[in-house]
Amino acid sequence: MGNQTEAAAAPTVAVGVCLLKGEKVLLGRRCCSLGYFTFSLPGGHLELGESFEECAARELKEETGLDIDKKRMEFLTATTNKLLLEGGKPCQYASVCMRAVMEHGDGEPQNVEPELCDGWDWYEWDNLPKPLFRPLHNAVRAGFNPFHA
Numbered sequence: 001m002g003n004q005t006e007a008a009a010a011p012t013v014a015v016g017v018c019l020l021k022g023e024k025v026l027l028g029r030r031c032c033s034l035g036y037f038t039f040s041l042p043g044g045h046l047e048l049g050e051s052f053e054e055c056a057a058r059e060l061k062e063e064t065g066l067d068i069d070k071k072r073m074e075f076l077t078a079t080t081n082k083l084l085l086e087g088g089k090p091c092q093y094a095s096v097c098m099r100a101v102m103e104h105g106d107g108e109p110q111n112v113e114p115e116l117c118d119g120w121d122w123y124e125w126d127n128l129p130k131p132l133f134r135p136l137h138n139a140v141r142a143g144f145n146p147f148h149a
Contacts, residue, residue, distance in 0.1 A: 018146035040133035
């Protein structure tokens with residue numbers, strides 16, 4: 001068994017959720033050290049034994065209060081496998097992107113974790129706010145589009 005320093009250096013799987021409402025996608029401005037004050041999709045780290053769909057539903061609920069069933073989560077793509085050197089110690093993230101579409105009766109996103117996010121809003125994909133969180137920025141530059149995936 002390794003020590004906690006070794007465990008912390010292991011790659012992490014991040015799951016982002018493209019939550020779509022009409023022609024818009026949900027983004028929030030990050031308040032944490034990694035990607036501070038950039039716009040990002042809701043999402044977080046995959047937990048041991050969790051499917052991508054379960055992680056996406058859990059993170060969406062934790063961050064926005066929206067209870068979207070995991071059966072409505074659709075795998076889009078694995079967008080990145082990057083070593084990040086900003087925000088403190090180096091870390092490696094493999095990012096997976098999921099998609100869900102808002103339905104009548106789902107409610108509106110709430111800012112459940114104000115210490116981590118400055119708030120949620122809907123943005124047109126062709127007119128995204130800046131700056132974007134680096135993994136999202138890189139995916140957009142590479143042609144990623146959750147409406148056409």
